[in-house]
Amino acid sequence: MEFRRITSLPPYVFTIIDTLKTEARRNGEDVIDLGFGNPDLPSPDLTVRKLAEAAQNPRNHRYSASRGIPKLRQAIADLYQRRFSVELDPETEVINTIGAKEGFSHLMWTLLQPGDAALVPAPSYPIHLYAPLFAGAEVREVPLSTESDFFDNLAERFEYSWPRPRVIVLSFPHNPTTTCVDLEFMQRIVDFARSHEVFLVHDFAYAELGFDGYDPPSILEAEGARDVAVEFYSMTKTFSMAGWRVAFMVGNAEVVAALGKLKSYLDYGTFQPIQIAATVTLNEEPEYPKLVRGIYESRRNTLCEGLNRIGWEIEPPMGTMFAWARIPEPYRDMGSVEFASMLVSEANVAASPGIGFGPGGEGYVRFALIENEQRINQAVRQLRGALTRLH
Numbered sequence: 140m141e142f143r144r145i146t147s148l149p150p151y152v153f154t155i156i157d158t159l160k161t162e163a164r165r166n167g168e169d170v171i172d173l174g175f176g177n178p179d180l181p182s183p184d185l186t187v188r189k190l191a192e193a194a195q196n197p198r199n200h201r202y203s204a205s206r207g208i209p210k211l212r213q214a215i216a217d218l219y220q221r222r223f224s225v226e227l228d229p230e231t232e233v234i235n236t237i238g239a240k241e242g243f244s245h246l247m248w249t250l251l252q253p254g255d256a257a258l259v260p261a262p263s264y265p266i267h268l269y270a271p272l273f274a275g276a277e278v279r280e281v282p283l284s285t286e287s288d289f290f291d292n293l294a295e296r297f298e299y300s301w302p303r304p305r306v307i308v309l310s311f312p313h314n315p316t317t318t319c320v321d322l323e324f325m326q327r328i329v330d331f332a333r334s335h336e337v338f339l340v341h342d343f344a345y346a347e348l349g350f351d352g353y354d355p356p357s358i359l360e361a362e363g364a365r366d367v368a369v370e371f372y373s374m375t376k377t378f379s380m381a382g383w384r385v386a387f388m389v390g391n392a393e394v395v396a397a398l399g400k401l402k403s404y405l406d407y408g409t410f411q412p413i414q415i416a417a418t419v420t421l422n423e424e425p426e427y428p429k430l431v432r433g434i435y436e437s438r439r440n441t442l443c444e445g446l447n448r449i450g451w452e453i454e455p456p457m458g459t460m461f462a463w464a465r466i467p468e469p470y471r472d473m474g475s476v477e478f479a480s481m482l483v484s485e486a487n488v489a490a491s492p493g494i495g496f497g498p499g500g501e502g503y504v505r506f507a508l509i510e511n512e513q514r515i516n517q518a519v520r521q522l523r524g525a526l527t528r529l530h
Contacts, residue, residue: 144273152492152494155492156483156492157174157175159484160174160489170483171488171489171514172510173506173518174491174507175491176507176509177507177509178381179511181379182383183379183420183424185419185420185424186380186383186417186419189419193411194412196412199410199412203407203410204235204408205405205408206235206399206408207408208235208408208414208418209230210415211417211421212233214418215233215372215389216228216229216232216233216389219359219372221425223356223359224360225357225359225360231392231395232389232392232395233389233395234398235385235408235414236371236386236387236388236398238373241386242371242387242398243267243270244266246270247273247274247306248401249400250306250340250397251271251274251276251305251306252275252276253276254276255274255275255306256276256277256302257277257306257307258280258296258300258304258337259271259279260283260308260313261497261500262493262496262497262498263308263310263497264315265496265497267308267310267342268497276306280497281293282499283316283318290324290327293307293331297331297335303337305337305338306338306339307332307338307340309339309340310342310344311324311355312348312349313459314461315505317456317461317463319353319457320356321356325360329361329364329367329368337367338367338394339358340368340370340371341358341368343355343358343371344371344376345376345459347431347432348376348431349432349458350432350435353458358370358390359389365392369389369394370390372387373386373387374420376460377428378424378431379427380420383409385414437512438508438510438512442508443455443456443462448519449519449529450530451522451526460507460508461507461508462506464503464505464506466493466503466504467528469529471502474492475501475502475504476492478492478504481525485525486521486526487521488518490505491506491507
């Protein structure tokens, strides 16, 4: 039988590292997992208590609102007002999604069809590449690296693409490269979109994870953004609520309505006690993201200082919960899958091979900051012992 929408998907290279990690652990090895970006920090105590309390009420066991309950949409609108001085209408410019991946994927169904094209940064978080393909559209990759100007690359790709791209996908701070941008960049891209009649989709997964005083800007802070853009804000990283699957799409009212119409056919929304707990969290735990940010910044410092100390040069990222590390020169000919496999087998440290984020990621590995400082220091010691060509 032919499975038409998935037959063209490449092998998921991260499973190679997962398999090696699992086998090593079965053999009694203590593998320090800095691969999969699965937050280890607990959700706020208040969130858990409110979930338990709401789940005791049988009225909350029924179908909920696909768009999100009104108080939840109001709570995210209030957050945008506090954080970004962006005023949102919770009725028309906010929709709750079952995680950002679900929302992003279904949004592509509403914006794209066969014959359309989307511009996507490369390397990229996999769903940013594949959701447009699931919608039947073509993807044009735009190189994102320190060696070239991303905006210039994007403008050039747009100019020479046919069909002309209908959507530009953005995500800053960026996973996996950790690239960060300022509000001036957001204004340039909004101005470009307005003048070229292309729509912007910004995945703002790491909205609160900026370091060294850097505050990631919302694209909706740019003048005119509401005409040409929507943004996804997730509670996964900022409130450490990965498994809860609570995210929002905000911005252009027509696009919010279009996604709402599609979702009304597909789901009945997140379990209502989760929505209630998320509402209370947004309203009553406004400082929690700062706590999370401080923890990740400390872990970043520990990892990057440690890698530099053993001869693996890396620039500390300004944002995200990752470190994007070029494979050290003595090992560069191995490729990212072979190199990451070696780290598991010889150092008991798991990292994600860069090729898993598309061809533009070859030559790199990504470390996730999902272990405490003690474990990260242990990982650095084990890497020093394994990477003998560095010293």
